[in-house]
Amino acid sequence: xxxxxxxxxxxxxxxxxxxxxxxxxxxxxxxxxxxxxxxxxxxxxxxxxxxxxxxxxxxxxxxxxxxxxxxxxxxxxxxxxxxxxxxxxxxxxxxxxxxxxxxxxxxxxxxxxxxxxxxxxxxxxxxxxxxxxxxxxxxxxxxxxxxxxxxxxxxxxxxxxxxxxxxxxxxxxxxxxxxxxxxxxxxxxxxxxxxxxxxxxxxxxxxxxxxxxxxxxxxxxxxxxxxxxxxxxxxxxxxxxxxxxxxxxxxxxxxxxxxxxxxxxxxxxxxxxxxxxxxxxxxxxxxxxxxxxxxxxxxxxxxxxxxxxxxxxxxxxxxxxxxxxxxxxxxxxxxxxxxxxxxxxxxxxxxxxxxxxxxxxxxxxxxxxxxxxxxxxxxxxxxxxxxxxxxxxxxxxxxxxxx
Numbered sequence: 001x002x003x004x005x006x007x008x009x010x011x012x013x014x015x016x017x018x019x020x021x022x023x024x025x026x027x028x029x030x031x032x033x034x035x036x037x038x039x040x041x042x043x044x045x046x047x048x049x050x051x052x053x054x055x056x057x058x059x060x061x062x063x064x065x066x067x068x069x070x071x072x073x074x075x076x077x078x079x080x081x082x083x084x085x086x087x088x089x090x091x092x093x094x095x096x097x098x099x100x101x102x103x104x105x106x107x108x109x110x111x112x113x114x115x116x117x118x119x120x121x122x123x124x125x126x127x128x129x130x131x132x133x134x135x136x137x138x139x140x141x142x143x144x145x146x147x148x149x150x151x152x153x154x155x156x157x158x159x160x161x162x163x164x165x166x167x168x169x170x171x172x173x174x175x176x177x178x179x180x181x182x183x184x185x186x187x188x189x190x191x192x193x194x195x196x197x198x199x200x201x202x203x204x205x206x207x208x209x210x211x212x213x214x215x216x217x218x219x220x221x222x223x224x225x226x227x228x229x230x231x232x233x234x235x236x237x238x239x240x241x242x243x244x245x246x247x248x249x250x251x252x253x254x255x256x257x258x259x260x261x262x263x264x265x266x267x268x269x270x271x272x273x274x275x276x277x278x279x280x281x282x283x284x285x286x287x288x289x290x291x292x293x294x295x296x297x298x299x300x301x302x303x304x305x306x307x308x309x310x311x312x313x314x315x316x317x318x319x320x321x322x323x324x325x326x327x328x329x330x331x332x333x334x335x336x337x338x339x340x341x342x343x344x345x346x347x348x349x350x351x352x353x354x355x356x357x358x359x360x361x362x363x364x365x366x367x368x369x370x371x372x373x374x375x376x377x378x379x380x381x382x383x384x385x386x387x388x389x390x391x392x393x394x395x396x397x398x399x400x401x402x403x
Contacts, residue, residue: 003035003102004035004099004100005035005036005038005103005104006040006104007038007039007106008040008092008105008106008108009023009041009108010114012024012041012044015045016260018316021288022196022197025199025394026397027065028064029397030398030401031065032064037066039066039068040068040070040095041067041070042088043055043070044069055069056070057070057071070087070088070091072084073087086113088114089116092107092114093116093117101126104128104129105121107130107132107167109132109133109137112137112159112160113163116163116166122167123166128168129166130168130400131163136177136180136181137160164186167190168190169192169400170186170191170192171194172192172193172194173194176337194396195319195393196314196319196388197388197389197390197392198322198323199390203295203320204292206324208299210296211293212297216257221254222255222299223298223299223300224254224256225258225294225301225302226241226304227260227295230263230265230268231263231264233304233313234262236306237304238268238304239268242277242280244356244357245280245360246275248363248364252279253367254367255279256281257298258281259294260285261284268282291320295320295326296326299326299327299366299373300326300327300373301326303315303317303331303332304330305330305331305332305336306331306353314337315338318338318341319384321380322347322381323385325377325381326380327349327366327373327376327380328342329351329362330348330349330350331352331359332353344383345380346375346376346379347376347383348376349362
């Protein structure tokens, strides 16, 4: 029997988002390859919490492997999230009592403090640790203004560096991430670039006129769509996009559709009301099985990055969008990884996050360019199949986790 692999991910199905989906697909892949797999996560947050309401710990066998969920708090406030991250870290350390020598522990960051598990596992129990770094913290908190105190910043950066020293290997999702960590003194030999992946069989092109488009009356509109968690970063940039759409008020065909939930959704709805924006539609997250039809209902898919985050993130939604064969419009610095992918693929446009005028003119130019949109959509699909298909990427994960 092959060694056991423990996958620590704070969020897991049935919660919405890329992390739950990607980590399930990784666990299924490894399990089918003959590895013992256990996922260590948290009890789902509302609205998915009902089946787990009175539980502290929940253990189930799903898809051939164990999923172990622990309770944290459900608040979405910044302090509440910090408490939840810390609770999850303590639960993860507690779970190490079950890990044996020769097993491998994969920690999906953020939260950054989850890396403390690496210290206990590696230094005290001699267990191999692999980090999967999906966002660069504390850089994002510093650049977004959440972390301002100079002493707190110094402490956070020192803590980050210490976390990386506790691992045997670190997987990052882009060259930019690798350069960032190397500049902080992380050993080059520890770093491996593996992009996130997409299930190109499931997320495939569908006609624009489909059951979801009919349900929400999207099929006869020019739809700009964002689908994802509404975070502080996406909120700041979606506000700019809303203003750009407001400038196109004479173009009645345009409809901005924002799908998702998150801490800043009420503020975004309030901003739309303040602007008097009529051609906007807010939707809750739709069932995952409807995601291909939802994305197919769009004409352009949006990847909003603010100026602070443009160098520090490659959202998984980018690959999902490309997989359904749609053009991409991102607010992103031209030197970012997202802009590089769009240039290489020839699948869309990138604009300055602060330049509402360029965002507006780009949208207007595409309104009557169906052939150009078709070409970019086809380029999206071709590029993602060649570079980010699921089994090819997951084989790279298997190699690092087992070697």
